[in-house]
Amino acid sequence: MAPSIDQLFVNLLHWVVGFLPEMVRPWASLVISLGAILGVFALLFGLTTVCERKAIARMQNRLGPNRVGPFGFLQFVADGIKSLTKEDVVPRTADRVVHFLAPLALLVPVVLTYLVLPIGRNMVVLDLDCGLLFFFAAGASTELAVFMAGWASRNKYSLLGAMRAIAQMVSYELPFILSTIGVVMVAGTLSTVRIVEAQAVVEGDWLARWNVFTPWGLVAFVLFVIASFAEANRSPFDLPEGESEIVAGYFIEYSGFKFALFFMAEYLGMFSSSAMAVTLFLGGWTAPVAGLGWVPSWMWFFAKLLTLMALFIWVRGTTPRLRMDQLMDFAWKFMLPMALILLPVVVIWHRLGGGWMGWLVCAPPLALAWVLLGKALVGRRQIRPRTYRYAEG
Amino acid sequence: MSPMFYFLAGLTLLGAVASMSLRNPVHCALSLVVTFAGLAGIYLGMGAQFLGLAQVVVYIGAVAILLVFVLLLTRAAGGEAEAEAAPSWKMAVLVGILVAGVMGAAVMTAGRGVPRETGPDPVPVAQIGRVLMAEYALPLQVIGVVLTVAMIGAAVLAMPEKRGATGKGAGLPGKDGLAGQDRALQRGSSERRQKPSDLPESAGRPVA
Amino acid sequence: MLGIGILKGLGETGRNFIGSYFDPKRMVTVQYPEKRLPLKENSRQFPFLVFDGDEASIGLRCVACQICEKECPPQCIYIEKSKDKKPDHVGKPQYYPAVFDIDTSVCMSCQICVEVCPFDAIKMDNQYELSTTDRFGGLLLNRDRLAKPNGYFQKLHPTDAAEIDLRREEERVKAVAKAKADAEAKAAAAKPKAATATGGSTVPQAPTASA
Numbered sequence: 001m002a003p004s005i006d007q008l009f010v011n012l013l014h015w016v017v018g019f020l021p022e023m024v025r026p027w028a029s030l031v032i033s034l035g036a037i038l039g040v041f042a043l044l045f046g047l048t049t050v051c052e053r054k055a056i057a058r059m060q061n062r063l064g065p066n067r068v069g070p071f072g073f074l075q076f077v078a079d080g081i082k083s084l085t086k087e088d089v090v091p092r093t094a095d096r097v098v099h100f101l102a103p104l105a106l107l108v109p110v111v112l113t114y115l116v117l118p119i120g121r122n123m124v125v126l127d128l129d130c131g132l133l134f135f136f137a138a139g140a141s142t143e144l145a146v147f148m149a150g151w152a153s154r155n156k157y158s159l160l161g162a163m164r165a166i167a168q169m170v171s172y173e174l175p176f177i178l179s180t181i182g183v184v185m186v187a188g189t190l191s192t193v194r195i196v197e198a199q200a201v202v203e204g205d206w207l208a209r210w211n212v213f214t215p216w217g218l219v220a221f222v223l224f225v226i227a228s229f230a231e232a233n234r235s236p237f238d239l240p241e242g243e244s245e246i247v248a249g250y251f252i253e254y255s256g257f258k259f260a261l262f263f264m265a266e267y268l269g270m271f272s273s274s275a276m277a278v279t280l281f282l283g284g285w286t287a288p289v290a291g292l293g294w295v296p297s298w299m300w301f302f303a304k305l306l307t308l309m310a311l312f313i314w315v316r317g318t319t320p321r322l323r324m325d326q327l328m329d330f331a332w333k334f335m336l337p338m339a340l341i342l343l344p345v346v347v348i349w350h351r352l353g354g355g356w357m358g359w360l361v362c363a364p365p366l367a368l369a370w371v372l373l374g375k376a377l378v379g380r381r382q383i384r385p386r387t388y389r390y391a392e393g
Numbered sequence: 394m395s396p397m398f399y400f401l402a403g404l405t406l407l408g409a410v411a412s413m414s415l416r417n418p419v420h421c422a423l424s425l426v427v428t429f430a431g432l433a434g435i436y437l438g439m440g441a442q443f444l445g446l447a448q449v450v451v452y453i454g455a456v457a458i459l460l461v462f463v464l465l466l467t468r469a470a471g472g473e474a475e476a477e478a479a480p481s482w483k484m485a486v487l488v489g490i491l492v493a494g495v496m497g498a499a500v501m502t503a504g505r506g507v508p509r510e511t512g513p514d515p516v517p518v519a520q521i522g523r524v525l526m527a528e529y530a531l532p533l534q535v536i537g538v539v540l541t542v543a544m545i546g547a548a549v550l551a552m553p554e555k556r557g558a559t560g561k562g563a564g565l566p567g568k569d570g571l572a573g574q575d576r577a578l579q580r581g582s583s584e585r586r587q588k589p590s591d592l593p594e595s596a597g598r599p600v601a
Numbered sequence: 602m603l604g605i606g607i608l609k610g611l612g613e614t615g616r617n618f619i620g621s622y623f624d625p626k627r628m629v630t631v632q633y634p635e636k637r638l639p640l641k642e643n644s645r646q647f648p649f650l651v652f653d654g655d656e657a658s659i660g661l662r663c664v665a666c667q668i669c670e671k672e673c674p675p676q677c678i679y680i681e682k683s684k685d686k687k688p689d690h691v692g693k694p695q696y697y698p699a700v701f702d703i704d705t706s707v708c709m710s711c712q713i714c715v716e717v718c719p720f721d722a723i724k725m726d727n728q729y730e731l732s733t734t735d736r737f738g739g740l741l742l743n744r745d746r747l748a749k750p751n752g753y754f755q756k757l758h759p760t761d762a763a764e765i766d767l768r769r770e771e772e773r774v775k776a777v778a779k780a781k782a783d784a785e786a787k788a789a790a791a792k793p794k795a796a797t798a799t800g801g802s803t804v805p806q807a808p809t810a811s812a
Contacts, residue, residue, distance in 0.1 A: 055618065058617065058618045058621045058622070059614040059615075059617045059618045059621075060617070060629075061617055061620075061621050061627045061628050061629050061630075062628070062629065062630045063628065063630055063631075063632060066632075095417075098419075098420075098423065128442060129442055129517055129518050130442050130443050130446055130518045133442075133443065133446040133447070133450070133518075134442075134446055136446075136450055136454075137446040137447075137449035137450045137453075137454070138449075139454075140449065140450050140453060140454025140455070141449060141453050141454065143454065143458055144423075144426060144453060144457055144458065144461075147458070147461050148423065151419055151461075151465075159465075163462075163465065166458060166462070170455070170458060173454070188519065189518075189519065190518050314611060314614065314615065314618075315607075315611070317614050317618075318607070318610040318611050318613070318614045319607065319610065334603070370602070370603065371602050371603075373603070374602055374603025374604070375603075377603065378603065
């Protein structure tokens, strides 16, 4: 029974595609799978927005949305209808063509990233030989859309927001990509499917070989998640849309459905980078320990994905916004050196073959590097109660 | 020669023509991106996955961003450019014709002896990596050194300006050897940054 | 070490998150239309007019002196003085407002009208559910909608109201006493007068002369 549930959707797809003529089958398979993935993730996006609002409200001891539908979980439907029926305002001096294209140029690459995410056993739309590179290529194209949105609006705030966003995304792209190189080196492939398979439980072992269970994998995972916060423009790196200074950043001049598209693209980007973190470090759809293989693979994937999303929300509810120089310092003086130090450590770990010997050799230098780089970044500035020059007394 | 190829080739050409003939510099940059994307599509269509995706990462993800940043930081990107020819336009035309001739000749002669319809035969990335890391290890490292030198050079170029703008102690130049685009940003943020002694106690809180 | 602060912060928010489900005392907000937080005694929204007794048209404390109209910064008060007079709480004849309008869409709840009123006639209400479908008429409160009994004011601001009631009672008692004294004096004056009238004395001539 378990395998049939595991492969339920795969068989369903084969069954549906079987009705079509031979010629169009590969394309139909592609379109149907992408449509299904988009449907699932769009629903997940809606539910996550509600969950996020509720969770952050609870963290601030408020109630949060609880009116529309059971416990307020249909709030996203109301929001969607509202954004669809709103007037689409385009500024008179805006560059209409670029202004119109920007949300599409943002959404399309983000949607493309879902092509290479293995969300279950045999459940990947495109098993590319260089799937990881495809993911980063699609991710890199979103920066241009952000620029288009910021520039075409003819608004200094949106331009500032776009500049901030691009600067941040370019800077964090380096640790984002560098932190994954270790995984590629160990797995020996760029294919996301192969990377996941390499992390499955090996026969006779009780623990899965997830990359996060290794010292370098743990550090790389942390770096990757931090960088994906920045790539998704999420708190604490959400200064491209700092309300207090530039109102809403690059999508100030977008209203109605175009705004919803931006919002959705941002969320889908967050989902895809979380899913990539799951794929690279948390073993994708594999079970953590032996004996749990009967749980359907896609269930594992979504459980891990939602756990990571909860982390995203939790961090958003916790951290304040960074300043621009802090943001850049953190990227260039901490994340990048850390990601570079990881590479030789991965090689050493791989040569030693892991085990307790590997931990003994690899963990101390990484911990030392973390502490020292952190010290160098923070410097002599100590965290102490804030003093005010004029406001006291 | 599938219809896909003709579509992508047309798109590439259209983007190239638009990037030369449009008036607004940002529009030109964006049409150049269309060209890059079309080229990447052609590579992918020929089964060169790694090359096509690297094209997207490098050209759309980095070079195009660099271009628009240069546009934004050096001049008002909003204004339409005046239709005026550069003083050395005759030279430019000559160089253009020469380059086009050389490349055309190369394309014409290279096709000989190779069967026309080789069909897409994707090269595994692992093989590309093996070749790069074994056979072409030295050229790869030379390129790495060249790029590093260029980066250091860019940092050195920015040095006096930085020292004059922020006074001593506010960030030694080149210590975070950044690529050009980020250096410009970094400069922007460090100009806003005051000397540490000017800041009130613990105003610059660490990230911890 | 880098990251410890973040972890501490995550712990704090995590505690709040879990705690808010188990400890209702943590919550700073309530489910509004069903539940309401008790308002502080000094909370204020828009002014209202206090009247004594049961009938607004008789007991209105406002004497239409128009000080509040002149002092109101956004000029949301409009008063028309009456032609006739009616007695106030001490029995003195006073004007009363024939028209007293407050435009709550203009009012900024500054309470200056309350501060300047020498008659304790205008006070701040804490009624905040004033939404209406008529954006002009619905927010323009006239005299009858503004008038609220003293009992309502006592319930709203007990401390303030007790003090004012005490003072007004004293004034009233004093006035009554004075009236009584006056009446007695008048009676006393009238008596000798009568006495003179009957007796033919010349001493209490002064009151008649002054009158």
